[in-house]
Amino acid sequence: MxxxxxxxxxxxxxxxxxxxxxxxxxxxxxxxxxxxxxxxxxxxxxxxxxxxxxxxxxxxxxxxxxxxxxxxxxxxxxxxxxxxxxxxxKGFGGIESLGGNRLRVGAAVPDKRLAEAAAKEGLGGFSFYAGIPGAIGGALRMNAGAHGTETCERMVELVALDRKGERHVLTNKDMDYAYRHSGASAGLIFVEAVMEGVPAPEETIRQDMADVIAHREKAQPIREKTGGSTFKNPDGTSAWKEVDKAGCRGLTIGGAQMSELHCNFMINTGEATGQDLELLGETVRKRVFETSGIKLQWEIKRLGQFGSSGAVEPFLGATEEAA
Structure with missing residues (x-):
């Protein structure tokens, strides 16, 4: 269309x-x-x-x-x-050392590039970014994290433009960070941030990065068409454990599949549509709820209009949409 x-x-x-x-x-x-x-x-x-x-x-x-x-x-x-x-x-991908263990980072900088730049500066605390396949703008928005560290622990302040093109500076406190969430207005476009690390030997940092990368390559379907973790971890358990318990490892709808390697990852096996993927996710949520009573929450952002094949309804229907 x-x-x-x-x-x-x-x-x-x-x-x-x-x-x-x-x-x-x-x-x-x-x-x-x-x-x-x-x-x-x-x-x-x-x-x-x-x-x-x-x-x-x-x-x-x-x-x-x-x-x-x-x-x-x-x-x-x-x-x-x-x-x-x-x-x-080119316009939003710069990294600048500010001294005092701080870096100014453009919102378009890939997470793994920030990890590399921090290592060269002898700044620890950024190694987790080596395994996150996104950019800093998204990490700031969703408080991306892995291996026990989250973006909120590194972010000092950020610069954003509002819908009218006006500039705003937000502090860490302004962001109201929580697990995979920030309270910043959805209308703001993040353009850069100041991030702070802790001094550490470059050799130690690079070993940490290597461990993160090795874990990712072993445990995640990184060579597939995927979107990372599909669901947020519920309190007291892991999303993949609940997906597995519900018998959804390898579950396929159309061209979409829950990965056999890591069943909290959806993959496009070749010709999946957006509807295939979203319907698969909602089917998994329904089965997990029926198995364990847990309402998995999407970590992947689903945006836009449905196509000619029709809408995909949340597994709890209008009740969930209104919540």
Whole structure:
């Protein structure tokens, strides 16, 4: 499907900008699942000033959604209405040493690149990022973590633009961090952050990174089309244990499958649609609830409009949607 061309509706939208604007750009190429419909308009700003100028010109009734590396994102088959903002590595991928064990990091910096830069600076506390396949903007938004460390332990402050293109500085306290959650307004686009580590020998840091990478390669289907952990860990247990207990390891719907290697990972076995993946996830949630009474919560973000095959209903239906 395709959307009405926003560039035709607002012909002056791209004037004076240095970034790239593309109407009805397929998003399957930018998500790790390799599925999903188009963005009505995809904008890749050249820098912060370019993004701010664009947001100030964009009519307020047009939705805006920032998308990073797409590692934990499921775009539905009908695509995304409005503007998808994808920050470029050139404009938002810098890392700067500030002294005092701190780094200024662009939101488009891949997590593993931050781990590498911190190691070179002799800064510990970032090794967990070596095993997280995303970018710092997403890590800040969802409080990404692994191996006993979370983003909230490293983040000092961040810079964001609001829907009107205005600049805001948020402290760690402002973010109201919790497990895989931040309380920051959904309308904010993070552009950079100040992160703080702890001094450590580079040799020790690199061994920690090697351990993280080795664990990931052994335990996760990293060579598949996947989106990382599908569900958040419930209190007192692990999501994969509950999925396994419910008999869902290897469960397949269409081209989507719960990984045989790590059953909290969904994979696109080749030709999965967004509907296949979301329906598989909801089926697993239903079976886990029937087995253990646990309501698994999605960790993967599902966004956009459903396609011609129809909607996928939450396993508890309208009751869950209203909660």
């Amino acid at each position: 395709s959307f009405p061309d926003l560039l035709e509706r607002y012909p002056d939208l791209g004037q004076g900008l240095f970034g790239k604007l593309v109407a009805n750009q397929p998003l399957s190429a930018v998500t790790w699942f390799r599925t999903g419909g188009p963005a009505q308009l995809l904008f890749q700003p050249a820098n912060v000033e370019d993004l701010s100028a664009f947001l100030k010109k964009l009519p307020e009734d047009v939705p805006v959604l920032p998308v990073g590396l797409g590692s934990n994102l499921l775009i539905r088959d009908g695509g995304l209405e409005g503007v998808v903002v994808r920050l470029s590595a």
